[in-house]
Amino acid sequence: MFHPLSKDHFLTKALGGVHAPLRNPIFRNLWIANFLSNLGMIMHAVAAAWFMTSLTTSPLLVGLVQTAVNLPILLLGIPCGALSDLFDRRKLLIIAQWWMLSAAVLMAFFAALGRLSPGGLLALLFLLGIGTALHLPSWMALLQDLVIEEHVPAAVSLNSIGFNLARTLGPALGGFCVNLFGVSLVFFGNALSYLAVLFGLWRIPASLLPPPPSEKVTFKALFHSLREAWSFLVKSRQLPGVLLRMSLFMVAGSGFWGVLPLLARDSLHLSASGYGGLLSAFGIGSVLGALFLPKLRDTISIDAIVATGILLFVGCLLLLAYSQKVMVVSFAMGVCGVAWIWVIVNYNVAIQLSAPAWIKGRMISLYVVIFQGGIGLGSAWTGWLANYVGCQTSLTLGAFLVLAGLLLIPIFPLRERN
Template sequence: MKRSATTPSGGSAWSPLREKVFRTLWLAQFVSNVGGWMQTVGAQWLLVGHGAAMVSLVQVAAGLPVLLLALPAGVLADLVDRRRLLIGMQVAMAAVTVVLAVLALTGVLGPWSLLLLTFLLGCLTALNGPAWQALQPGLVPREQLRQASALGAVNMNVARALGPALGGALVAAAGVGWTFAVNAASFLGILLVLLLWRPVSQAPSRGQEREQALAALRAGGRYVRSAPGVRRILLRSALFVPGAAALWALLPVAAAQRLGLGSAGYGVLLGAVGLGAVLGAGALPRLGARLGATGMLALAGTLTAGALVVVAVTSEAVLAGAVLALAGAAWIWGLSTLSAALQLELPNWVRARAVAFYLLVFQGGNALGALVWGQLAQHAGLTAALTVSAGLLVSGVFSLRRLPLLDGRVDPSLSDAWPEPRLTVEPAPQDGPVLVTVDYRVAGADASAFVRAMADVEASRRRTGAVSWGLYRDAAESDRFIEVLTVASWAEHCAQHHERYTGIDREFERTAREFVLSEPVVTHAVTARERAVEQSVHVASSGTAGA
């Protein structure tokens, strides 16, 4: 099956909003995002007098927890009920924000207590993120994932426009503390929707065993290492996000120092970003179909770099607002392209864990980028920091020629084409490691093509759970090839059969077996231990049985 992140399908840019649950959650998330941006403006404006480095630490404190918690959060979201996890996170985030509001309104919130509580809120956001993003693809048809990703970015950026404007006005009228109070109330919408929503639960697949946390983390890491498309998405994120982070980290400083604006004027600048985001989302389906995923990333990087240069040198607020509108559209295009490409690649069993790796790169790059640019602005000046970040983005654009997004064959739907092994003794789930061998007969003329095809099979085996893999040719019988793989436990091998074997895995195996003369012979063996030798298994099966 051929499908790429750029496949134009799924109707207009707004089609996902026809889905009731997606629409309701989207609106509730918008209210929460507005509250979050109001709080961000309040927090940053509270620290403007303490220098550029201190202002940038707000973004660092909010994003740095992802580096610590993204991967455990991804494991958690794949192992527990995501809806219940999200409910718990909304309650906890609201509680922390209430504390911020009380401290601010009573006049005892200092810079470091603000950063500490922002860091705590960032920890909860990090635990919330993988579950939230993994939930989204189940709310819309697969062909609308690109539009859904764009709408998620529009949600954030329109909130980025409206929230700061409201936050700036609220700071001017009533003080910083009320921005925290409004944000605390904004969590109630998502919480209410999640409490009322009753998703259809799915019964566990036959043979399915719940993974242990550490084993699940290792499985997620193996998947990412063995998925070239996912690795390339992570690389492109690492080359785009840190440079773009300079705009969001230093814009308050540019507004105050270079453009001479107050908090309300800063909110208007972010309003221009939101307007550009909305216009960019509307243009995304047609533009994406014309340029492709790699072209969209090149356009996003180029426009963002240009906006950084203009903001670095201009003292005209109108010109800055115009280029920030372009930056808003570019951010939507870059973010949606990367997010949709990732979601189209992922099977459900590892979705939250792979999203966690993406968030680790994305949010971590955002936080570390903000830290670097803040320090550079503090010691070398605002213009130097913005110019260097623009140069980093331009270098990323040039690298797209050699390192484009991989528009590969993607079919992450589960497949039942991997038959059950025929056993005389059923191992216990924790038994292992499991040794699997597959004996192939291949004509000499097809040997090279078979070996090349088995490279894709290797990646498939490793993605679905193999901790080691090898392909060997019999020195005595040149037409005999032996595939050998080990899996950590019998439970994980059962997961390969029931939960992890997808359409693309089936396609890779089918392609390799086109060169096979007869049906392969498969054996399964579980490590023999003295305490349970009688339960060791070695079963040979033939016919259409898979590994």
């Protein structure tokens, strides 16, 4: 069984380090494939955000780039999590990869023809987000299916490290490719990256996968599955508080993703490559934060780590809002990446360790909905407010709302799994 989420036992020596799941060749192959897919996706995101700044100067429309990708996850994430508990996860993931590949190809095609308007770009990003909503809960649950229970926290950290390693390389590479080749080829490159995940999924031996659910997938079964998840959630001692704390952090603090392209272009006078460099600084900080996180967990309590992350994150948001020096903003983005990981990964593991296997996909979907949906909502309200009061004021308000999250720590502490 999993160990309690206490400050002394959150990770045990039995984990064998954060790299332990990589000793499993199937997990390792999928981790590499997902890294390549994340690299393509992040390059795509950089290209889409920068392309929107060439189509419009509206902070709202630029902020809606993040919203368009993440809104489907907010709307469909929980039903998709229920599907991952009712349906063969590998088949769901294969469907999701082909869906996202098709959306990326369409985006590349219309961009190459010069027929991609702001509305068309947002619509295709929304389609891409539908595939992501189907992909994420099944992917996170499948990775756990491939490792022993004691390695779940390490698998979560590795998944985060892989994503943030891609976020380190992807933005700079994406900005460089946008300048050199144009956005259409970047979009097409992302489409090809989904083939790596498809190849990895097809190579998983059937003997390593859990048996497919015996219950037939119907609307009645889906509704029952969602009602079961709600019943589990309201009876949980830990989950509601964790979800509330994470919701405030994500919705209040994620707005910088939406307005960062405008800050890079207008305040810092950077090109697409410079904008990518800022995102790469965030990725470097995220990787470093994830690597040092296991040692921190052995030293101080989980909530102390989260509180430190919140304070660092607030300081970085204020630097992003008011500094016009590239080096200062780059440093702030790096520290912001460290803080982001210290907060988000602890919430992620707390949610996953609080859910037994039979409801794992649905509980993971709650994390996915709050994480991705929070980015979408945070970018939307920050961009909307920036239309009236400017980016500085909107980011400052977000920073103080994130700071208010410290008040929730003693009310909803992270301590024990259910």
